Amino acid sequence: MSDLAAITDLDEFQRTARAWLDENCPKSLRGGGSSIYGITGGKKWNPSNPDERVWMERGAAKGLTAPMWPAEYGGGGMSPKQNKVLLQQMRELRIPAPLVGFGLTMIGPTLLQYGTDAQKAEHLPPIIRGEIRWCQGYSEPGAGSDLAGLQCRAVEDGDEYVINGSKIWTSNADEADWIFCLVRTDPDAKKQEGITFILFDMDQPGVTVRPIPLISGASPFCETFFDDARAKQSNVIYKVNAGWTVAKALLGHERTMIADAFGVGGGSRMSLADRARKYLPASEDGRVSDAALRDEIAQSEIDAKAFGLTVQRSKDAAKAGHQPGPESSMFKVYGTELNMSRHELMIRIMGPQALGWEGDGFEQDELDLTRAWLRTRGNSIEGGTSEVQRNVIAKRVLGLPD
Amino acid sequence: MELVLTEDQEFIQKTAADFVLEKSPVARFRELRDAADATGFSRDLWKEMADLGWAGIPYAEDIGGAGMGFAELVVVLEELGRTLAPEPFLSTVLLAGQALVQSPNEALAKEWLPQICSGDAVLTLAYQEARSRYDLDAIETTATADGSGFKLSGEKIQVLDGHVADALIVSARNGDGITLFLVPSSADGLTVTRQTRLDSRNAALVTLDGVSVGPDAIVGDGALLSATVDRATVGLCAEMLGGMQQAFDLSVEYLKTRSQFDVPIGTFQALKHRAADVFIEIELCKSAVMAAARAIDEGQDDLARLVSVMKAKCSDTYVLAANEGVQFFGGVGMTDEYDIGLYMKRARAAELTFGDAAHHRDRWASLAGY
Numbered sequence: 001m002s003d004l005a006a007i008t009d010l011d012e013f014q015r016t017a018r019a020w021l022d023e024n025c026p027k028s029l030r031g032g033g034s035s036i037y038g039i040t041g042g043k044k045w046n047p048s049n050p051d052e053r054v055w056m057e058r059g060a061a062k063g064l065t066a067p068m069w070p071a072e073y074g075g076g077g078m079s080p081k082q083n084k085v086l087l088q089q090m091r092e093l094r095i096p097a098p099l100v101g102f103g104l105t106m107i108g109p110t111l112l113q114y115g116t117d118a119q120k121a122e123h124l125p126p127i128i129r130g131e132i133r134w135c136q137g138y139s140e141p142g143a144g145s146d147l148a149g150l151q152c153r154a155v156e157d158g159d160e161y162v163i164n165g166s167k168i169w170t171s172n173a174d175e176a177d178w179i180f181c182l183v184r185t186d187p188d189a190k191k192q193e194g195i196t197f198i199l200f201d202m203d204q205p206g207v208t209v210r211p212i213p214l215i216s217g218a219s220p221f222c223e224t225f226f227d228d229a230r231a232k233q234s235n236v237i238y239k240v241n242a243g244w245t246v247a248k249a250l251l252g253h254e255r256t257m258i259a260d261a262f263g264v265g266g267g268s269r270m271s272l273a274d275r276a277r278k279y280l281p282a283s284e285d286g287r288v289s290d291a292a293l294r295d296e297i298a299q300s301e302i303d304a305k306a307f308g309l310t311v312q313r314s315k316d317a318a319k320a321g322h323q324p325g326p327e328s329s330m331f332k333v334y335g336t337e338l339n340m341s342r343h344e345l346m347i348r349i350m351g352p353q354a355l356g357w358e359g360d361g362f363e364q365d366e367l368d369l370t371r372a373w374l375r376t377r378g379n380s381i382e383g384g385t386s387e388v389q390r391n392v393i394a395k396r397v398l399g400l401p402d
Numbered sequence: 403m404e405l406v407l408t409e410d411q412e413f414i415q416k417t418a419a420d421f422v423l424e425k426s427p428v429a430r431f432r433e434l435r436d437a438a439d440a441t442g443f444s445r446d447l448w449k450e451m452a453d454l455g456w457a458g459i460p461y462a463e464d465i466g467g468a469g470m471g472f473a474e475l476v477v478v479l480e481e482l483g484r485t486l487a488p489e490p491f492l493s494t495v496l497l498a499g500q501a502l503v504q505s506p507n508e509a510l511a512k513e514w515l516p517q518i519c520s521g522d523a524v525l526t527l528a529y530q531e532a533r534s535r536y537d538l539d540a541i542e543t544t545a546t547a548d549g550s551g552f553k554l555s556g557e558k559i560q561v562l563d564g565h566v567a568d569a570l571i572v573s574a575r576n577g578d579g580i581t582l583f584l585v586p587s588s589a590d591g592l593t594v595t596r597q598t599r600l601d602s603r604n605a606a607l608v609t610l611d612g613v614s615v616g617p618d619a620i621v622g623d624g625a626l627l628s629a630t631v632d633r634a635t636v637g638l639c640a641e642m643l644g645g646m647q648q649a650f651d652l653s654v655e656y657l658k659t660r661s662q663f664d665v666p667i668g669t670f671q672a673l674k675h676r677a678a679d680v681f682i683e684i685e686l687c688k689s690a691v692m693a694a695a696r697a698i699d700e701g702q703d704d705l706a707r708l709v710s711v712m713k714a715k716c717s718d719t720y721v722l723a724a725n726e727g728v729q730f731f732g733g734v735g736m737t738d739e740y741d742i743g744l745y746m747k748r749a750r751a752a753e754l755t756f757g758d759a760a761h762h763r764d765r766w767a768s769l770a771g772y
């Protein structure tokens with residue numbers, strides 16, 4: 001248990017955590033000084049601001065990179081209540097998370113659920129310390145929404161598997177150290193039943209990565225090719241041919257992460273109303289001068305507030321011991337669509353100033369936002385499309401027939 | 403605040419659900435409507451609800467209440483909303499009761515609150531006028547000084563349960579501000595005419611023609627009025643939440659049972675996705691209602707904002723759930739025989755009570771300073 005977790009009195013916890021945060025988070029990172037993708041860690045990571053590494057290491061040592069994970073692996077060992085207070089302090093002090101990424105949000109929680117003790121002991125501590133960055137090898141050219149149709153093959157060879165095939169849309173594969181991957185181990189079984197969930201090192205001759213340029217101008221995701229790549233059998237999670245179960249559990253964590261990241265307020269530090277004041281003619285009464293736009297801003301904020309309360313309700317229910325169900329699909333659909341519509345609205349508020357790509361006549365903030373808007377168009381596609389999530393809600397929550 | 407029901411609240415919910423199922427199915431609402439019942443609700447059932455402690459939920463035990471809060475009250479109202487129960491909760495417990503319990507006039511509170519809690523008195527708030535729309539201040543009813551008291555003149559519309567109220571709390575323009583006065587229904591110069599609404603809820607036109615009241619009839623000012631309407635809005639939204647869930651449950655059931663093209667219509671993705679969207683919106687409403695109720699109980703200073711979030715979401719979503727519901731039902735959805743149409747009517751009426759979604763979006767914006 002970290003020394004913070006030992007403080008059971010929430011008021012005292014709050015004071016101690018706040019004081020520690022204020023003293024230890026470098027000033028250059030306050031209020032959004034870190035890069036837009038956050039502190040990612042990993043062997044290939046080379047932050048332009050060296051304070052990011054300082055903050056990651058201090059945070060990790062204090063258990064703050066994974067506040068609620070068990071202390072035996074280096075996590076903070078905190079309760080959900082303590083975590084809520086901690087996050088609140090960080091928001092108030094405008095302190096960024098000391099570490100972000102698929103290790104913390106996807107593979108870590110899945111290992112805690114399905115990993116053996118040995119697997120947890122091997123993989124969790126480097127995630128917590130930000131030493132190993134992970135990527136997700138799910139989608140293939142022929143297997144997107146119909147993920148279970150994946151073809152990437154793995155064949156046993158001694159205490160290893162030999163992997164051949166390709167993945168696509170692998171986010172940050174070019175910067176990741178390890179991959180969690182879905183492979184077909186039994187081509188004759190029903191499609192969901194021949195899949196295995198396996199982990200392996202990307203730094204080996206059989207792995208090739210090719211970045212794909214996106215409409216936003218960035219290349220955060222890749223084509224990934226496996227040509228006799230090797231994975232240890234000891235890195236199969238749960239059971240051989242039972243990877244679909246693990247895959248779905250991970251998707252649940254992924255959707256929660258996406259909802260958390262996008263639902264409430266993301267995208268820009270400037271409020272929608274302030275942005276409107278910046279781009280619209282001034283009004284005499286101080287209100288946003290365009291009533292139709294004002295209504296849309298309020299709608300967006302009200303939806304975000306109601307969504308935030310719903311995320312909170314789901315967390316409070318979990319704390320009270322209720323099991324989360326397939327309603328996580330709801331967070332994925334609504335959180336992403338909210339984020340997308342907020343960005344659309346920001347673009348319309350900026351008007352012609354939203355049309356810059358680079359160079360003169362546009363502020364950096366405007367150029368960033370235009371690209372951020374283009375990036376958000378993928379939100380309703382990544383992690384399972386909105387249509388697929390609505391199918392899940394219809395079937396698993398409402399019980400509608402196939 | 404914790405957005406989760408406590409064990410006690412779960413128990414209240416179960417009790418209310420059982421009660422509603424047994425004593426207040428939609429069929430009862432239809433009977434009252436079809437019989438053009440003079441009261442428009444059941445006094446016996448109202449008394450039974452009061453005996454269960456429901457009318458007194460948010461009131462202190464020393465005045466006959468149950469000493470609980472809005473977190474409990476909304477649980478009960480949600481269940482009543484499921485079957486469109488027309489008992490005078492909104493008028494009596496929420497509007498009049500909440501005006502009195504926050505009033506500096508202790509004598510009036512002492513006189514009326516115990517009767518509200520026991521279910522013996524029906525009270526209401528006459529705040530709405532033909533041209534006031536949702537602006538509580540934009541009224542033409544006047545209070546003119548008359549000796550130590552006042553004379554009230556004006557016309558109020560759609561006063562909830564006004565036709566059977568024992569007393570009405572009336573808002574009137576008094577110089578620059580607004581004052582609330584308690585007027586017994588027997589007062590000279592007061593005319594009450596029952597109105598018939600599409601949702602068959604009870605309402606009345608109230609005309610005041612020089613009604614005399616003493617200084618002891620003052621309940622409070624415009625700030626009290628707006629605080630009261632905010633609190634009543636939380637109650638209304640709980641009822642709406644129950645109604646939209648019931649409308650949606652009926653719809654989903656129909657999607658599973660009605661067959662066309664040899665398959666249940668619920669297999670059609672065009673309908674599935676629309677149902678999924680209604681589901682999500684209802685979940686958001688649930689959270690908003692829970693949060694606003696707890697904000698009252700915990701005395702939070704962002705109550706007004708939460709009320710606007712809640713009413714904007716509940717207005718749009720109840721209408722959405724009912725409109726989509728009728729479409730899911732097809733032709734039978736248009737018949738009086740099927741219940742879904744009753745929810746469509748109630749959704750409209752509730753939407754246009756205490757401000758529609760656009761009104762609350764505008765209020766949210768002005769509270770946030772834009």
Ligand SMILES: Cc1cc2nc3c(=O)[nH]c(=O)nc-3n(C[C@H](O)[C@H](O)[C@H](O)COP(=O)(O)OP(=O)(O)OC[C@H]3O[C@@H](n4cnc5c(N)ncnc54)[C@H](O)[C@@H]3O)c2cc1C
Pocket residue numbers: 135136137138139140143144145146168169170171172221378379381382383384385386387388391
């Ligand atoms: C920014 C971004 C990052 C990503 N990162 C990763 C990653 O790190 N790792 C990874 O493995 N994958 C990643 N993906 C891939 C993502 O998971 C897939 O793009 C997604 O699952 C959809 O698959 P697809 O692109 O093949 O589209 P398709 O499945 O071909 O879908 C095309 C259209 O058909 C619709 N459709 C498909 N099936 C149905 C159905 N049954 N009912 C109704 N409509 C349907 C879809 O909703 C969509 O509108 C990422 C994608 C994006 C955009």
